[in-house]
Amino acid sequence: MADFGFSISKPQSIDTNDMDVGRLQALEAKVPSFKRCINCGACTATCSAGQFGGFNIRRIHNLYRWDQRKGLEKELQQCMLCGKCTLVCPRGVNLRYLIIRLRKALADNK
Amino acid sequence: MKEREKPVHGDDNPKPREVKRRLKSTKRISRRKRLEFEEVELPLQVAIIGGGVAGMEAASVLTEHRCPVILFEARPELGVNVKNKYKIFPDFSDAGRLVETMTKAMDHPLITVNKDTEIVEIIREPDAYTLLDNKGVPHTVPAVLLASGYEPFDAKRKEELGFGIYEGVINSLQLEDMLREHKVLNSLGEDPRRIVFLQCVGSRDEKVGNHYCSKICCITAVKQAIEVKRQLPDTEVYVFYMDLRLWGQGYEELYREAQEQYSVRFVRGRISEAASTFDGRVQIKSEDTLLGQPLKMVTDLLVLMIGMEASPGTQKLGKTCGLEGPYGFVRSKSPHLEDNLSDKPGFFLAGTCKRPMHIAEAVNDGRAAALEIIKYLRK
Numbered sequence: 001m002a003d004f005g006f007s008i009s010k011p012q013s014i015d016t017n018d019m020d021v022g023r024l025q026a027l028e029a030k031v032p033s034f035k036r037c038i039n040c041g042a043c044t045a046t047c048s049a050g051q052f053g054g055f056n057i058r059r060i061h062n063l064y065r066w067d068q069r070k071g072l073e074k075e076l077q078q079c080m081l082c083g084k085c086t087l088v089c090p091r092g093v094n095l096r097y098l099i100i101r102l103r104k105a106l107a108d109n110k
Numbered sequence: 111m112k113e114r115e116k117p118v119h120g121d122d123n124p125k126p127r128e129v130k131r132r133l134k135s136t137k138r139i140s141r142r143k144r145l146e147f148e149e150v151e152l153p154l155q156v157a158i159i160g161g162g163v164a165g166m167e168a169a170s171v172l173t174e175h176r177c178p179v180i181l182f183e184a185r186p187e188l189g190v191n192v193k194n195k196y197k198i199f200p201d202f203s204d205a206g207r208l209v210e211t212m213t214k215a216m217d218h219p220l221i222t223v224n225k226d227t228e229i230v231e232i233i234r235e236p237d238a239y240t241l242l243d244n245k246g247v248p249h250t251v252p253a254v255l256l257a258s259g260y261e262p263f264d265a266k267r268k269e270e271l272g273f274g275i276y277e278g279v280i281n282s283l284q285l286e287d288m289l290r291e292h293k294v295l296n297s298l299g300e301d302p303r304r305i306v307f308l309q310c311v312g313s314r315d316e317k318v319g320n321h322y323c324s325k326i327c328c329i330t331a332v333k334q335a336i337e338v339k340r341q342l343p344d345t346e347v348y349v350f351y352m353d354l355r356l357w358g359q360g361y362e363e364l365y366r367e368a369q370e371q372y373s374v375r376f377v378r379g380r381i382s383e384a385a386s387t388f389d390g391r392v393q394i395k396s397e398d399t400l401l402g403q404p405l406k407m408v409t410d411l412l413v414l415m416i417g418m419e420a421s422p423g424t425q426k427l428g429k430t431c432g433l434e435g436p437y438g439f440v441r442s443k444s445p446h447l448e449d450n451l452s453d454k455p456g457f458f459l460a461g462t463c464k465r466p467m468h469i470a471e472a473v474n475d476g477r478a479a480a481l482e483i484i485k486y487l488r489k
Contacts, residue, residue, distance in 0.1 A: 038352060038353070039399055040352040040379065040380035040399065041378075041379040041380055041396065041397030041398075041399035041404075042379075042380040042381075042382040042396075042397075043382075044397040044399075044402075044404050045379065045380065045381065045382035045383075045395045045396045045397040045404050045405075046382035046383060046395060047404065050397075050404045051404060054403075056397075056402055056403070056404075058397070058399065058402070059402045088270065088317075088382045088383070089316075089317075090310070090314060090315040090316055090317060090352075090380065091316055092316035092317070
């Protein structure tokens, strides 16, 4: 077929119809406090990895909520598990443990 | 609350039998003169614990119905929590004048005001209550209104925000004082170039044990941001929030005004920590959560919007009376139709001892409680 130099771009929106809700539910079952997040951003504000490496745990777990897992495993490697995020969270989300479980879930479900 | 078994106080204290007799006489009068009872003075006093706006409004309404009142205020002045404000939302009316009007009404032949008087114990009698004050004087009354109010959150408990450590970090009440004096200055005594407000300090925060929203801070910050811009048009003003709850009449309009006319910048993110800079200013860390990027900002003043907590008096009396509700506030009989009643007959509740309220709500609640008391006494 002749190449006209055009292509159809893939849709950039999240297709929630393809989502596997089970993965999110499994994570929520392991870290129930995760459900309480109100996205205030205190975790990312205090995060040392976030200041230097652009690590954003809030963004990561929001992507995971929509089952958008691409690249997350690599991003999560930036976390040093210092636990400051857990200390500042006003909703008491156990973020440090969430990161550990996320890493494991991503490694198990490739 | 103790149930009285035998009289424990001196001769001044009426015996339960005497209290009962006096109560009976009230009933007789009201039955005989039902048509003209508006003119009949109720011979029995109502005790109001707390001389804030709720307590004072209740006292006013009770005296309008010829009911004598004895009012107890632990502090040397009435209406202190409201008086500590300069202007009140949403109409920027004068808080001091409001308290002055209410305090003047307390100068009434049927009202006895006891300032500097704390109620330390409440004893339940048959058909009456005996209140014991901090001077050891007992007061026996057929009905009690608890209006012991709230206390502003102590921001020192959020150590990471630097209140009480860095001079540039102040709470919203200190800003009220500055606005009243027209002296909004940074720690070096200069006009601030930038002011940052932080919402939800002591509210919606599991780390200090308060899950609830204090509900007045959002609109207070909007009001204060506008006042700052009116006094200092060149100062940059930022408001950091988790959610903005501009729920009342005129609040959303004020929010729009702050954005449009005063260029107040609203940032969706909580501030996680504050630190001092070498020149006495404050550096804060937050995230612009809508952008997904952490940010740093140096400000002259960081204003912490402190929430409302149950006052020590509310906590203590709630406990002694067995009415303790969540977070040290007191619990009403039911939140819809019996919100001024407790599960103890003759024991009524009004104002911010129950939950955070704004001024008009507390005033209305005091008024409603007074009418419940009159209904109870005439039964």
